[in-house]
Amino acid sequence: MDGDANIKMDEAALMAFLDTHFLQVKGEFIVEEVTDDGVTVRLDVAERHxxxxxxxxxxxxxxxxxxxxYLAILSRIGPVALAVTTNCSIDFMRKPAPDAPLRCETRLLKLGRVLAVCDVLIFSEGVVEAVARASLTYSIPPR
Structure with missing residues (x-):
C-alpha cells in the first residue's frame, strides 16, 4: 500500500472486512494492492465460474x-457495509482464458459525500488487452 493519508483500509483490512461481513464471497476474491488511485483484486477462476x-x-x-x-471505495471511507451499487455499465470485450486468474484494476474517479464513481478494467492472465471494462456508481450512506 502506498503512503497516502487518504487510505483508511489496506489490503489486510479489506480482506478481513470481506471475510467478516460477506461470507457469501469468502475466499473468492484476493485484494492484491491498494494504491493512491484504487485497488487491484484477483479472482482465481474455477469450474463454477x-x-x-x-x-x-x-x-x-x-x-x-x-x-x-466496493473495495476501492472502502479503502478511502473505511468499513461502511451499507455502501451500495446504484449503477453499473459493463462491456465484455474479449474472451478470457477459462483456466487463468482474472485481475480487476479499479480506479476511483470521484469520491463525494453521497456518491462515488469508479472505472474498472478486467484482465485475464495470458491475454494482453482488457477482457472487460465497467463503470460503477455507488451510493454512500450518511455517517
Whole structure:
C-alpha cells in the first residue's frame, strides 16, 4: 500500500472486512494492492465460474468489477457495509482464458459525500488487452 493519508483500509483490512461481513464471497476474491488511485483484486477462476462453451461467465466478471469498486471505495471511507451499487455499465470485450486468474484494476474517479464513481478494467492472465471494462456508481450512506 502506498503512503497516502487518504487510505483508511489496506489490503489486510479489506480482506478481513470481506471475510467478516460477506461470507457469501469468502475466499473468492484476493485484494492484491491498494494504491493512491484504487485497488487491484484477483479472482482465481474455477469450474463454477464458467458458462457453457468454456468461457468465464458474465455474472462472474460483473461480481469481480462490483467487488473491486466496493473495495476501492472502502479503502478511502473505511468499513461502511451499507455502501451500495446504484449503477453499473459493463462491456465484455474479449474472451478470457477459462483456466487463468482474472485481475480487476479499479480506479476511483470521484469520491463525494453521497456518491462515488469508479472505472474498472478486467484482465485475464495470458491475454494482453482488457477482457472487460465497467463503470460503477455507488451510493454512500450518511455517517
Amino acid at each position: 464458467l458458462r457453457p462453451g468454456g468461457t468465464v461467465s458474465g455474472p462472474t466478471m460483473f461480481a469481480l468489477a462490483d467487488v473491486g469498486a
